[in-house]
Amino acid sequence: MLRRKPCGKSIRKWALLPAEEAFRQMPAQEGTFVDYHFMLKLVLALVTAGIVSFAATPLVKMFAIRVGAMDVPKDNRRMHKVPIPRLGGLAIFIAFLLGVLVFAKIDRQLQGILLGAIMIVILGVLDDILTLGALPKLLVQIAAAAVAVYHGCVIDTLSNPNPFSADPWISLGGWSVPVTILWIVAITNAVNFIDGLDGLACGVSAISAASLFVISLLVSEGNVAVILAVLLGACLGFIPYNFNPAKIFMGDTGATFLGYILATISIMGLFKMYAVISFAVPFLILSVPIFDICFAILRRLAKGQNPMTADRGHVHHRLIDMGFSQKQAVAIAYMITAILGLAAVVLTSSGEMKAMLFIGAVVVVVAIGVGVIYRQEPSRPQNSEEEKPDTPSPEGEQAEKEAQEEQDG
Secondary structure, three states: OOOOOHHHHHHHOOOOHHHHHHHHOOOOOOOOOOOOOHHHHHHHHHHHHHHHHHHHHHHHHHHHHHHOOOOOOOOOOOOOOOOOOOOOOHHHHHHHHHHHHHHOOOOOOHHHHHHHHHHHHHHHHHHHOOOOOHHHHHHHHHHHHHHHHHHHOOOOOEOOOOOOOOOOOOEEEEHHHHHHHHHHHHHHHHHHHHHOOOHHHHHHHHHHHHHHHHHHOOOHHHHHEEEEEEHHHHHHHHHHHHOOOOOOOOOOHHHHHHHHHHHHHHHHHHHHHOOOOHHHHHHHHHHHHHHHHHHHHHHHHHHHOOOOOOOOHHHHHHHHOOOOOOOHHHHHHHHHHHHHHHHHHHHHHHHHHHHHHHHHHHHHHHHHHHHHHHHOOOOOOOOOOOOOOOOOOOHHHHEEEEEEEHOOO
C-alpha cells in the first residue's frame, strides 16, 4: 500500500521520467514504503472493470431493446423526448462482479454483499422490463440487506459525535440489525432517487466511490480499496454511454445496485474506524443522495402523498426549473459531491481538529440545497396569458369571433 510522500526538492529530478521509473525514484520518508504489487493490483482492477463495462454496454443495449426494456417519456419528470433503452446497470454489475471475483479477497462479509447484490440486480432487471410496484421492491431490498447483515455486514458500534462525552463509542446493541438494514435500504433508494438526468447517478456514484477509495487507503482497508477500484472502473466504463444525450440508461438495475454497494462497502470499512471520523465520513460522501431522499420524503408527506410516489420535485428537477441545462445541473451535483468527498478525505487524514471546519462547510452546502428545494418556481413572462387574463391574445380573439359567428348562425 502507498505510504510514501515525495520530497518537494526532488520533484524536478523525476517529474520528466517515465511514470513507473519516476514513481520508483520518489524519495521516501523514513519508515515508509510502497507496495508496488498492491498498487499494480489496484490499477489492473480499475482498468479491467472499466474495459469490461465499456465493452458490455452495447451488448446490454441490444438485449434491452430486444426484451422491451425501454424508458418511454410519458410524463414531465422525464427529460428525454424519445424512448431510450434501460438495463445499462447490468453492464456495470457484470464488470463489478468479474473484477471482484478476480482481484478481491472473498470473505464471509463480501459473500453476503455479493448475494444481496445479485438479488438487487435481479429485482432491477424485472423492474426495468415489467415495472414493478413499490412495495415488492422494498421487500426485496430489505431481504437483500438482511442477507448482508446475516453474513456479518453490521453496524455494531459508532463513534460518539459528542466531543464532551467520556465514552468515545456508542454501542447499538439490539439496534444494530435494524439500523444497518435501514442504512442499506435508504442509500439504495437514495441513489435511485437521483437517477433523473443523464449521467447524474452514475457520476455521483463514481465520485463517491473515488472518495471512499482514497479514504480506504488512508485507513489501510486494502480489500475495501480493491472493491472500490473495481466499482469506480465499472462506473467510468459505462458513463460515456450515459452522458447527455444518453444512449442508454442505468435503470433501476444500475441505480439500486450502486446504492446497495456503496452502502454495504461503507459498513465494511468506514464505520469501523476510530474517533468522530467514522460518524461523519459516510454521510459527507453520500450527502447528495441522502439530502435528496430526505427532502423528497418530507415533501411528499407534507403534501399527504405516499413517500414512494414519483414526482418532479427532486433537486435536479429544481435546477432544471431554475433555468440550468441538463449538463449544468449534473455538473453542479458533481461539484457538490466532489467538494464533500474532498472534505471527508481531509477530515480523515487531519483528525478531529478540523472537524468543525468541515461541519461548517456541510452547513453551507445544506443551506444552498434548502434554498434550491424551497425556491419558488420562476415567474412567468409578464405578457403571458395567465399573468394577464383580461388581455386576450390575437389568436384568442379570433377564436372567440369564430365561436360567436357559429352561435349567431
